[in-house]
Structures are given as C-alpha cells and as structure tokens.
Amino acid sequence: MASPVEQFAVKPIIPVAHEGGALPFYAFTNSSAAMVAAVLVATVFFWLATRKRAVVPGRWQAVGEVLFDFIANMIRDNVGKEGMKYFPFVFTLFVFVFIGNMLGMLPYSFTFTSHIAVTAAMAVVIFLGVTIIGFARHGFHYLHMFFPHGAPLATAPILIPIELISYLSRPFSLSVRLFANMTVGHIMLKVLAGFVVSLGVVGGIVPFAVVSGITVLEFFIGALQAYVFTILTCIYLNDAINMH
C-alpha cells in the first residue's frame, strides 16, 4: 500500500533536468497542472455564466450571479463600501482556493491548497498587502492597532505584546488553517479507503460507508475553508481600512 502522504508529492509532469537537488522554478509539476486547471475551470465557468447575460438568468448565469453577490456582500458587510476597491482580488482569492479545493476532491488529482508553500505565500501576500494599506491610509496612527483607545496606560506592557503577537501570527494561522485542513482530510480519506481494500468485500462495507460520508464532509470542508480564508482576508482588510 502506498503511503497516505504520497498523494502530496510534487512531481514534474514534463521531464526537467535537475540533478537530485531542487526543481527549477519553471518546472511544470502536478501542482502546476492543478493550478492551471483551476484557472481554466474558472475561465470556462465565467464564460458560461456571462455568455448570454440575460435579464432572466439561466443555470450558469444564476450561479455566477450568486457567487458575485456572495463575495460583494462579504466585502460590504465586513469592510464597507471602501473595501470594494479590493473586490477583484478577494473574488480571485475565493475562486482560486475554492476551485483548488474542489479539484483536489477528484480521484488521482492534486490539491495545491494542501501545500504550506502555496497557502503561506498567499497569506504572506495578504498580510503584507493589508499592512501596507493600513500604513498608507493611517500613517503612524496605524500603530494604534496595538494599543486600542481607552485602554488604561498601565496595561500597555501587557496589551502591546499581545496585540503585536496576534497581529504577527495572522499569516501563520491563515496559512496553516487551510494547509492543515486540506492535508488531514486527504490523508484521512486515503487511510480509510485503504481499509476498504484490505478488509475485502464483506468487511470493507463499514469503512466504505465511512469513506462515503467523509467524502461529503471533505467537499463541505473544502468550501468552508475557502470561505474562511476569504472572510479572514476581509476582516484583516477591515482592520487596515477602518481600524478598530
């Protein structure tokens, strides 16, 4: 039986010269293929959704409009009108993570969101971007993030380190949450599916039922984690734009 973590191995699809060491940055791997597939799926979906642009929407258009309204309302509710400037980025983020998670549910496919390098890169970009936006809007006042108005001055020695740590830990929690959820879910599916094979036709029924249930749960978790990743981005954006 293959190791349950073998599914996460990044392997070049197009053979590329690398002498045992690191893959060159341009190496086209299964991870790259999954990312490109996500972009293609998204593009085809948007093409289907906006092909007719009818007043009374068809199926694809209805899904596209729901998605549009969903993200637009998320930003309006969490950030406000000024956050609409970042609507294209947040929309892209959600679509990228969501389709990545869903494509990962296909057998023999690759889940690029299960890699810490990918989630950390996105989280760091979001963290840096939000911090830059905060300083650009509020200048030096953005440091008030670490010492809220109205707090007694005596609490500063405790409050400032806590706030600072919680602020700096954002990219870690953001990236680890998505990476861990996707990785653990896929390992669990792999292990349970292994039981189905090793226990045979009769004994395998129980793990098969469990795997079926967990598969549904994994779809749900994939959607939920895409939502959580996006809404946390909105909340960080709100802190930067409106402060708290």
Add this chain to the structure above:
Amino acid sequence: MPQFDPTTFASQLFWLAVTFVLLFIVVSRFAIPRLGEVLEQRQKLIADDLDRAHQLKAETEEAIRSYEKALAEARAKAHDVLRAAQDDIAKAADERNKAVNAALAEQIKQGEARIGKARDEALASVRDIAGGAAAAAVSRLAGLSPDEATVQAAVSGVMKESA
C-alpha cells in the same frame, strides 16, 4: 511529508504567481465587468419598471379625478336643465290654466246669460199662455170675454202671489 520538501518550493511559488495573476486578469477584466453589467442592467430594468408603474398609476389617478369632475359637472348641468324644464312646464301649465279658466268663465257667463234670457222668454210666454188659458176658461165657464188688460192684471196678481 512532501509539503516540507523545499526542493519543490520554487516551482510551486512560481506557478502560483503565474496562475493567480492569470486568474486575477480573467476575474477583473472579464468576469466582474460582465457579471456586474448584467446585475446593474437588471437593477436598472426593475427601477425603470417601477418608475413606469408609478407614473402610470399617477396618470390613472389623474384620469379618475378628471372623470369624476366631469361627472359632477354633468350632473350639476343636468340638474339645472331639469329645473329649467320644470319651471318652463309649470309656467306654461299656469298660463294655459289661466287661459282655459278665462275661456270657461266667459262661456259660463254667456251660458248663464242665455239661460236667463231663455227663462225670461219662457216666463213671458207662460204669462201669455196663462192669460190665454184664463181667457178661454172664463169664456167657457162664464161665457164672458174679458179684455186683454184685465186678464193680464189677474195673471200678474196670481204670479205675484205664487212667487
């Protein structure tokens, strides 16, 4: 775990950047404008329809108002016409009544005059006949022939008594 194998990081980060930027272009240049356009259009259509409905409603109410006004005017006019006609009829009836009454009174007066005359004539002829009859009775019973004046006097006396 393959996740912590740094030899693949460069490739992952490079393709993440490439695909994310690609998707960002698709979303911001293609998906959002087109989806936004259709939503805006629908919003506009609904707003326009609502506006038209409000306008039509106002027009309807205006039409109802003017109709009711015209109706009230027509009613008032009909009332006036009716009253004028009634007045005219009453006046004409009055006049005719008066004329007929006058004609009737005239006829009654003429009739009464005629009756009076006829009675006088009848009375005069009664006197003549009575005189004749008295003279005839006297000549038959007494063999006398009284003169005219005596008979007349006698008749007048009796008629005065019986009158």
